[in-house]
Amino acid sequence: QKEVEQDPGPLSVPEGAIVSLNCTYSNSAFQYFMWYRQYSRKGPELLMYTYSSGNKEDGRFTAQVDKSSKYISLFIRDSQPSDSATYLCAMSPNSGGSNYKLTFGKGTLLTVNP
Amino acid sequence: GAVVSQHPSRVICKSGTSVKIECRSLDFQATTMFWYRQFPKQSLMLMATSNEGSKATYEQGVEKDKFLINHASLTLSTLTVTSAHPEDSSFYICSARPGGEQFFGPGTRLTVL
Numbered sequence: 001q002k003e004v005e006q007d008p009g010p011l012s013v014p015e016g017a018i019v020s021l022n023c024t025y026s027n028s029a030f031q032y033f034m035w036y037r038q039y040s041r042k043g044p045e046l047l048m049y050t051y052s053s054g055n056k057e058d059g060r061f062t063a064q065v066d067k068s069s070k071y072i073s074l075f076i077r078d079s080q081p082s083d084s085a086t087y088l089c090a091m092s093p094n095s096g097g098s099n100y101k102l103t104f105g106k107g108t109l110l111t112v113n114p
Numbered sequence: 115g116a117v118v119s120q121h122p123s124r125v126i127c128k129s130g131t132s133v134k135i136e137c138r139s140l141d142f143q144a145t146t147m148f149w150y151r152q153f154p155k156q157s158l159m160l161m162a163t164s165n166e167g168s169k170a171t172y173e174q175g176v177e178k179d180k181f182l183i184n185h186a187s188l189t190l191s192t193l194t195v196t197s198a199h200p201e202d203s204s205f206y207i208c209s210a211r212p213g214g215e216q217f218f219g220p221g222t223r224l225t226v227l
Contacts, residue, residue: 106157
């Protein structure tokens, strides 16, 4: 079993739809959770950064973490064609230190159709 | 968010040559930077952690003599792909952390002919 599982999609939705992206993980030590957006041939852009369980909202984006289920989600409201990209979840057990590193999901390719 | 730059954005080279990629933190100092490689439709794979003033830490399976990393200052890390071969063709991305969050550069697309 991979440490982080993410459905690669592709996911295609109409403009204005609510998008739900998800990752599951197996390592119970993960405490810091991130979502990145990556446009084609570009570096990943940090969207959301959360610690432990709970919800975090930023504009049209909401990140949810359920540590008991080892499940994280990213919701995009009122999706726009400009949201079309690959979304990567990432996580780490700590926020720093000599052994810090992020573990990534494979990414979900999202297309929002006008 | 913090800004990380990379240069060049794209490079094409002949097999057997060496290629240097620069990663800079523009608005913060970074004692640690990270180098990733990403193949088409794949996720990011950490290659090594670059440490300012000391040796880089390489992930298992990454050849340290082939992928030379130098972190000479608090704002600059370089990755040199030595004796490049076509199988080294990939998207190389660096990142750095001004605090808890990790920010990525725009990436360098390497094509080895």
